[in-house]
Each structure stands twice: as structure tokens, then as C-alpha cells.
Amino acid sequence: MTCSTVDEQIHAYLDGELPEPARAAAERHLAGCAACRERLAAFQGLGRLLRRELSAAAGEPPSLWPAIERRLGDIAVDAPARVPARGRAAVGRRAWRAVVPAAAAAAAVIAAVSLFREREPAAPSEAPAQVASVEGGDRSSVVLLAGTPSEPPIILVTETPAIPRLSEGDSSL
Amino acid sequence: MNRARAWSFVLALAAGLGLAQPASAMSISVQVQVIYATNNDTGVDPALTPHARSFSSFRYSAYKRVGGRTLELSDTSTASMELPGGRRLDVFPRTLTPDGADLRVAVYEGGQKLVVSLVRLVPGGQPIIVGGFKHEDGALFLSIRALR
DSSP: OOHHHHHHHHHHHHTTOSOHHHHHHHHHHHHHOHHHHHHHHHHHHHHHHHHHHHHTGGGOOTTHHHHHHHHHHHHOOOOOTTOOTTOOEEEOOOOHHHHHHHHHHHHHHHHHHHHHSOOSOOOGGGOOOEEEEEEEOTTOEEEEEOOOSSSOOEEEEESSOSSOOOOTTOOOO | OHHHHHHHHHHHHHHHHHHHSOOOOOEEEEEEEEEEEESSSOEEOGGGGGGHHHHTTSOOSEEEEEEEEEEEEETTOOEEEEETTTEEEEEEEEEEETTEEEEEEEEEETTEEEEEEEEEEOTTSOOEEEEEEEETTEEEEEEEEEOO
């Protein structure tokens, strides 16, 4: 099993959904690959963080927004051309080894944005949907448009990378 | 004595029936609608009227329902659905309760992951919309909603 295969199957592995032969192969790979263990740990930590955030959502103070916007400023990337202006959270995918911490932070911010963007209570007949995390693939990038009480969350997928490669000498990552 | 034996029999029978009855597994129905958005036409398919407001976020002039299916999800079983363009939708229930479902929603193309998301849907509540997948002259979107 390769790092790429583990990358594809990591969610199923965490959910206990991976069939036994594949699970054993993944565990053998993880035992010898520090980078994949690091990625696994990041997702496990993210899951705990999201569960905590989701369960505490109703009681968070409004002052959370400025912090979210500051963090969005740190991670935002250029959105694809057809992404409308109302999108407040943008996440792209880069080579995962370089951005595991950033991806975890981005997903947490997305979760927070989904939860706190609008604070008006939703109509009982239209309880809001929530997006806790979203991740693109090797040749896709994703943008989350957070939901409101009257509009559902939208996950836009673009099948060409939205993020240009960093030029040499650019160390702003 | 006969009465005591009769009651014992009834109790044993009731206990046996109770043990034989499997614990009711949580399940939920998730409705998936496949929407084709294009600029080669105008208008919104009447079946998609509830989504019209969401479509204002996009640049397409026409939205048509081109497919759909209701997926029955129960504990720890992935439901899959073929999508146009050789894509596949997988929905895996992480947590199912009467108040909502935490789902892992993934779309693949040719075995490659296009998007994986963790979402929470409330039965009868808002859908999520996932899409932007290239299709013919436009794009495909999925509306995914938990049914009551």
C-alpha cells in the first residue's frame, strides 16, 4: 500500500469502514510511515475538535466572528471564476504533506463559519444543514458557501486546481 | 399450581419473544436529486423550484432535474449511486439519531476522489448542494436531503 492509497482510504479507515485486508494493509503502512501517521493524527484531532465545536455551537459568543475572519484571511485562496461573491469560506487543496495543519485549521474554520455565519433561528420546518468539513481530491478543489437559514450550504467542486503552484522563492505558505 | 405454571409459561414466552426481536436499527432516507445546469436553455425545472433561490449563486440560466434516487441508510452501511459522467456518490452514515444524521458524502470519478465532506442533515430540513462537476455544456449539482 502506498501513501496515495492511504490518503484515499483514510476516511474509511477512521470510520471503521475499511474491509479487513485493506485495513491490515493500511495499518502495516502506517506503522512504517511517519507522514501518514501524522496525517491520520491530524484527522483524528480534527474530528474531536469538530465534535466539540458542533456540540457547543449554540452557546458560543458572537465575538467569535472576528477571530474566524482573521483566520480566514490567513488561509483564503483565490476562488474559481464562477464562485459568487457571497462565499465567505474558501479552501483549496495543496500537496497534503505541506498543509496538514493548515487543512485541519481550515476545516475547523469552515465548520465554525457554517455554524456561526447566521445566527437567526431557522424555521422549524427547515432545520439548517451543516457542513463540518470538506476536502477535495488530487485534481479537484472545493469551495464551501456557508448556509443561511434560508439557503442551504453549497459545496462547489472544481475539477481543475484553483491554486497555482507556488513560484520558487515564495515561502508565504 | 396450574395458574403459576401458566404464568411461568407466559413469562417465558414473552421473554423469548423479546430476545428474539432484534434491536431496531436506526435508519434514514436520503433523497438525492441530480441537477444539470446549463446556459443552453432558460428556466428552472418545476421539480426544482425549492432550490431556485440557491441557483441565484450560479451563472447558469437553466436548471433541469436529470436524475434522482432515495437512498436508505442504516448503521454503518455505505449507500452508493451512479452519477452521470462515470461518477459515483457514496453516502456513509457516521451517526444516525432521530434528530439528525452525520454523514460522510463523497463523490468519485474513475476511482479518484473529487470531494469528501462531513455533513449533518436534519430529517425534513435543509439539503446540502454539492456540485460544479463538468457535464456536457454545463455542470452537475446534487441536492442531498434527509427525509422525515
